[in-house]
Amino acid sequence: MIQPTFALTEKQTEANAILASPARHILLRGGxxxxxxxxxxxxxxxxxxKAKGSTHAVLRQHFNHLKFSVIFDTMPKVARLCYPGLDLHLDKTDWFHELPNGSRIIYGGLDDKERADKILGQEHSSIFLNEASQISYGARNKAVTRLAQTSGLALKEYVDCNPPSVSHWTYRLWYQKVEPNGGEELADPEAYASIQMNPADNLANLPDTYLTQLQSLPEKDRKRFLHGEFLAQVDNALWSLDILDRKRERRWGSESERQALIERMQRIVVAIDPSGCAGVEDQRSDEIGLVVCGVDFAGQGYILEDLSGRYSPEGWARVAISAFESWRADTIIAERNFGGAMVESTIRTASQYAPVKLVTASRGKKVRAEPVAALYEQGKITHVGAFPEIEEQYLNFSTAGYQGGRSPDRADAAVWGLTELIVEQVSLIELYSRLAG
Known part of the structure; x- marks a missing residue:
């Protein structure tokens, strides 16, 4: 075996000890x-x-990002610096690096379902989730099930990220040591190990001006990309993580459990916050917020499923109709301001039968969000599982407005759905009571 000659920094040596420890799930987070x-x-x-013929999967949300950051850059750089002379062959058809002993490092983007399914149809000795802040907890769980190869190696999950908010599953698993979907304590907390690594720990390998560039970022970005800290809620936030956790239920584990959940609901709606997104490759536009909400017979509201994403108009309409049918919803709620009649026409193209109610954003996002946040404060909203993207956007709402970097598309859709199911009904009841009085 070719011996590595690359010298690790002090922090890298510390992190390397964790990578080699008995821990099975290892997070490197930082700037x-x-x-x-x-x-x-x-x-x-x-x-x-070390293990002839072993396979190791590297996954990221977007394959193009993985291709230019890891496949063409980091992995060849590691081989050149640490294993000079190593023959690292890149197959650009199936996208894997093959080593002389027949071992393979296989790459895939979760945005390519066919490619991801092919990778996750195999067994691996290692799974590496690169920039996990962009990866859903469900996708992570599916990937971990493929840690099953008998190669003589201890099975390992490796994760790295620039820390997102404290609502993200990485924070909940590695720092709170709880199951993100239900909040239960982990059965094997000792299997989860992590370390914080920041650019200040890697000065020997950085340009002289790099830290200065990071120090000039806005405070929120500086905290994440320079100091490597998870982002807490903003000042005077309308939501807190404690409030979101207060009424959380475990996500259903089977179709029969989902059907039982549906039977508990008095009403279910599919709420849509459209954008100008043209499809999965359109990274400049906001996502399509698409959230399934319900209310039970006792008046308790629920977030049931988050199907938001980057879709073409035809794509989000198909997803909305599919959700409408599978959840046995009674209405599709769609915000009309973006495209007006086009929104309803897009849905009608996908289905002639689904009832559609268009709503108008006559007030600002904060004003619309406040009564829904009040319902959470009162314990009247339950999350069935974890919805990290929605929850991160919630945590960025404050009394001064929305403090996040992009549009709160998922939170907007959730607010529309819960407003339809509960806020407007409470308002009508109060109106009837005043009239009757």
Missing amino acids: SRSGKTFLICRALLIRAL
């Missing part, structure tokens, strides 16, 4: 250019060289 991805790629090469 930008701190060496997280480099170190995990190095660990994958070591493992691949």
Whole structure:
């Protein structure tokens, strides 16, 4: 075996000890250019060289990002610096690096379902989730089930990220040591290990001006990309993580459990917050907020499913109709301001029968969100599972307005749905009471 010659920094040496520890699930989190991805790629090469014919999967949300960051950059750099002379062959048809001993490091983007399914149809000795802030907890769980290869290596999940908010599943697993979907304590907390790595720990490998560039970022970005901290809720936030956790239920584990959940509901709606997104490759536009909400016979509201994403108009209409049918919903709620009649026409093209109610954003996002936030404060809304993207957007609402970087598309859709199911009904009841009085 070719011996590595690359010298690790002090922090990388500390992190490397964690990577080699008995822990099965390892998170490297921290600021930008701190060496997280480099170190995990190095660990994958070591493992691949050690176990002949072993396979190791590297997954990221978007394949194009993975291709230019890891496949063409970090992994070849690791091989060149740590294993000079190593023959690392890249197959650009099936996208894997093959080592001389027959081991493979296989790459895939979760945005390519066919490719991702092919990778997750195999067994692996290692799974690396690159920039996990963009990856859903459900996708992570599916990937972990493929840690099943008998290669003589201990099975390992590696994760790296620039820390998102405290509502993200990475924070809940590695720092709160709880199951993100239900809040139960982990059965094996000792299997989860993590370390914080920041660019200040990697100065020997950075341009002289890099830290200065990061220090000039806005405070929120500086906290994440320079200091590597998970983002807490904003000042005077309308929501808190404690409030979101207060009435959380475990996500259904089977179709029969989902059907039982449907039977508990008095009403279910599919709420849509459209955008100008043209499809999955359109990274400039906001996502389509698409959230399934319900209310039970006692008046308790529920977030049931988040199907938001980057869809073409025809794509989000098909997803909405599918959700309408599978959840046995009674109405599709859609915000009319973006495209007006086009929104209803798009849905009608997908189905002639689903009832559609168009709503108008006559007030600002904060004003619409406040009565829904009050329902959460009163314990009247339950999340069935974890919805990290919605919850992160909730945590960025404050009394001064929305403080997030992009549009709160998912939170907007959830607010529309819960407003239809509960807020407007409470308002009508109060109106009738005053008239009767």
